Amino acid sequence: MKMTTDIKALTVAAMLATASFGAPAGDGHDHGGEKPVAAGAPAMPRFAASTGTFELVGVLDGRTLSLYLDRAADNSPVPDALLELEVGGAAVAVERTGEGMFEATLAAEPEPGEVPVTATVVAGDETDLLAGELDIHGAAHAGTEGGGTAWTAVAGWSAAAFAAAAFLYGLGRVRAARSGGAA
Missing domain, CATH: 1.10.287 (Helix Hairpins)
Structure with missing residues:
Protein backbone atom coordinates (compact mmCIF):
# COMPACT_ATOMS: atom_id res chain seq x y z
CA MET A 1 0.00 0.00 0.00
CA SER A 20 3.96 24.70 -14.70
CA PHE A 21 6.18 25.54 -17.69
CA GLY A 22 3.33 26.59 -19.99
CA ALA A 23 2.42 29.84 -18.23
CA PRO A 24 2.05 32.71 -20.74
CA ALA A 25 3.76 36.08 -20.27
CA GLY A 26 1.68 38.91 -18.86
CA ASP A 27 1.08 42.30 -20.45
CA GLY A 28 4.33 44.03 -21.40
CA HIS A 29 6.38 40.85 -21.07
CA ASP A 30 5.99 39.31 -24.50
CA HIS A 31 9.17 40.92 -25.93
CA GLY A 32 7.46 41.71 -29.21
CA GLY A 33 8.82 40.19 -32.40
CA GLU A 34 12.36 39.63 -31.15
CA LYS A 35 14.16 36.56 -32.42
CA PRO A 36 14.14 34.01 -29.58
CA VAL A 37 17.47 32.88 -28.19
CA ALA A 38 17.80 29.36 -26.89
CA ALA A 39 18.42 29.25 -23.18
CA GLY A 40 21.93 28.09 -22.58
CA ALA A 41 22.97 29.14 -26.08
CA PRO A 42 26.37 30.79 -26.25
CA ALA A 43 26.38 34.57 -26.15
CA MET A 44 27.37 36.45 -29.27
CA PRO A 45 30.99 37.64 -29.31
CA ARG A 46 31.41 41.12 -27.86
CA PHE A 47 33.91 43.69 -26.66
CA ALA A 48 33.88 46.64 -24.29
CA ALA A 49 36.21 49.63 -24.24
CA SER A 50 36.10 52.64 -21.94
CA THR A 51 37.92 55.77 -20.90
CA GLY A 52 37.01 58.38 -18.30
CA THR A 53 34.74 60.01 -20.90
CA PHE A 54 33.17 57.31 -23.09
CA GLU A 55 32.15 53.66 -23.01
CA LEU A 56 31.79 51.61 -26.21
CA VAL A 57 30.28 48.13 -26.42
CA GLY A 58 30.24 46.06 -29.60
CA VAL A 59 28.26 42.88 -30.30
CA LEU A 60 29.12 40.71 -33.30
CA ASP A 61 26.40 38.78 -35.14
CA GLY A 62 27.97 37.10 -38.16
CA ARG A 63 29.60 39.98 -40.06
CA THR A 64 27.42 42.70 -38.45
CA LEU A 65 28.93 44.59 -35.53
CA SER A 66 26.40 46.59 -33.47
CA LEU A 67 28.01 49.38 -31.45
CA TYR A 68 26.67 51.28 -28.43
CA LEU A 69 28.39 54.50 -27.31
CA ASP A 70 27.58 56.01 -23.89
CA ARG A 71 29.02 58.63 -21.56
CA ALA A 72 31.06 56.99 -18.80
CA ALA A 73 29.74 59.36 -16.13
CA ASP A 74 26.01 58.61 -16.45
CA ASN A 75 25.65 55.85 -19.07
CA SER A 76 23.63 58.16 -21.34
CA PRO A 77 23.90 57.76 -25.14
CA VAL A 78 26.28 60.18 -26.87
CA PRO A 79 24.25 62.24 -29.38
CA ASP A 80 25.76 63.35 -32.70
CA ALA A 81 29.03 61.49 -32.15
CA LEU A 82 31.28 60.43 -35.00
CA LEU A 83 32.91 57.03 -34.75
CA GLU A 84 35.90 55.70 -36.69
CA LEU A 85 36.59 52.00 -36.25
CA GLU A 86 39.41 49.53 -36.88
CA VAL A 87 38.83 45.80 -36.39
CA GLY A 88 41.87 43.56 -36.62
CA GLY A 89 43.91 46.46 -38.03
CA ALA A 90 41.48 47.13 -40.92
CA ALA A 91 39.35 50.26 -41.15
CA VAL A 92 35.62 49.51 -41.13
CA ALA A 93 32.88 51.90 -42.26
CA VAL A 94 30.43 52.79 -39.47
CA GLU A 95 26.85 53.95 -39.92
CA ARG A 96 24.80 55.72 -37.21
CA THR A 97 21.52 53.85 -36.51
CA GLY A 98 20.28 55.90 -33.56
CA GLU A 99 21.42 58.10 -30.69
CA GLY A 100 24.64 56.48 -29.48
CA MET A 101 24.04 53.45 -31.70
CA PHE A 102 26.09 52.44 -34.73
CA GLU A 103 26.45 49.48 -37.06
CA ALA A 104 29.39 48.22 -39.07
CA THR A 105 29.61 45.41 -41.60
CA LEU A 106 32.88 43.50 -41.61
CA ALA A 107 34.35 42.27 -44.90
CA ALA A 108 34.40 38.68 -43.54
CA GLU A 109 33.54 36.87 -40.33
CA PRO A 110 36.57 36.98 -38.03
CA GLU A 111 38.37 33.76 -37.19
CA PRO A 112 38.14 32.46 -33.59
CA GLY A 113 40.50 34.20 -31.17
CA GLU A 114 41.00 37.70 -29.84
CA VAL A 115 40.62 40.46 -32.42
CA PRO A 116 41.86 43.98 -31.53
CA VAL A 117 39.31 46.80 -31.89
CA THR A 118 40.20 50.49 -31.89
CA ALA A 119 37.66 53.31 -32.03
CA THR A 120 38.12 57.06 -32.33
CA VAL A 121 35.20 59.04 -30.92
CA VAL A 122 34.54 62.67 -31.78
CA ALA A 123 31.63 64.29 -29.92
CA GLY A 124 31.53 68.08 -30.18
CA ASP A 125 34.91 69.31 -28.95
CA GLU A 126 35.72 65.99 -27.19
CA THR A 127 37.92 63.40 -28.88
CA ASP A 128 38.92 60.07 -27.39
CA LEU A 129 40.60 56.83 -28.43
CA LEU A 130 39.12 53.56 -27.12
CA ALA A 131 40.69 50.11 -27.44
CA GLY A 132 39.41 46.63 -26.69
CA GLU A 133 39.44 43.05 -27.92
CA LEU A 134 36.63 41.17 -29.59
CA ASP A 135 36.77 37.71 -28.00
CA ILE A 136 35.57 35.08 -30.47
CA HIS A 137 35.43 31.46 -29.38
CA GLY A 138 34.81 28.61 -31.83
CA ALA A 139 31.70 27.25 -30.03
CA ALA A 140 30.15 30.68 -29.59
CA HIS A 141 30.95 31.58 -33.18
CA ALA A 142 29.39 28.41 -34.60
CA GLY A 143 25.89 29.15 -33.30
CA THR A 144 23.44 26.63 -31.92
CA GLU A 145 23.03 24.21 -34.83
Missing part, protein backbone atom coordinates in the same frame (compact mmCIF):
# COMPACT_ATOMS: atom_id res chain seq x y z
CA LYS A 2 2.88 2.37 0.85
CA MET A 3 4.49 1.82 -2.59
CA THR A 4 1.24 2.72 -4.38
CA THR A 5 0.94 5.97 -2.39
CA ASP A 6 4.55 6.89 -3.24
CA ILE A 7 3.97 6.16 -6.91
CA LYS A 8 0.82 8.29 -6.95
CA ALA A 9 2.73 11.14 -5.32
CA LEU A 10 5.50 10.83 -7.93
CA THR A 11 2.94 10.85 -10.73
CA VAL A 12 1.23 14.00 -9.40
CA ALA A 13 4.62 15.72 -8.93
CA ALA A 14 5.68 14.89 -12.50
CA MET A 15 2.37 16.17 -13.89
CA LEU A 16 2.63 19.42 -11.90
CA ALA A 17 6.24 19.95 -12.99
CA THR A 18 5.27 19.56 -16.63
CA ALA A 19 2.20 21.78 -16.41
CA GLY A 146 21.96 20.79 -33.63
CA GLY A 147 21.55 21.95 -30.04
CA GLY A 148 18.31 21.86 -28.15
CA THR A 149 16.81 24.53 -25.97
CA ALA A 150 16.35 24.37 -22.23
CA TRP A 151 12.63 23.86 -22.85
CA THR A 152 13.29 20.66 -24.80
CA ALA A 153 15.45 19.35 -21.99
CA VAL A 154 12.79 20.15 -19.37
CA ALA A 155 10.07 18.56 -21.49
CA GLY A 156 12.20 15.46 -22.07
CA TRP A 157 13.03 14.99 -18.39
CA SER A 158 9.41 15.62 -17.39
CA ALA A 159 8.15 13.06 -19.89
CA ALA A 160 10.73 10.53 -18.65
CA ALA A 161 9.74 11.13 -15.01
CA PHE A 162 6.07 10.74 -15.89
CA ALA A 163 6.73 7.52 -17.82
CA ALA A 164 8.80 6.09 -14.94
CA ALA A 165 6.07 6.97 -12.42
CA ALA A 166 3.40 5.37 -14.62
CA PHE A 167 5.54 2.23 -15.02
CA LEU A 168 6.10 1.93 -11.28
CA TYR A 169 2.40 2.48 -10.62
CA GLY A 170 1.50 -0.29 -13.06
CA LEU A 171 4.14 -2.56 -11.53
CA GLY A 172 2.65 -1.99 -8.08
CA ARG A 173 -0.82 -2.92 -9.35
CA VAL A 174 0.50 -6.16 -10.93
CA ARG A 175 2.27 -7.17 -7.70
CA ALA A 176 -0.81 -6.40 -5.65
CA ALA A 177 -3.00 -8.49 -7.99
CA ARG A 178 -0.61 -11.46 -7.79
CA SER A 179 -0.53 -11.36 -4.00
CA GLY A 180 -4.32 -11.09 -3.82
CA GLY A 181 -4.32 -7.61 -2.28
CA ALA A 182 -6.08 -4.51 -3.51
CA ALA A 183 -4.06 -1.86 -5.27
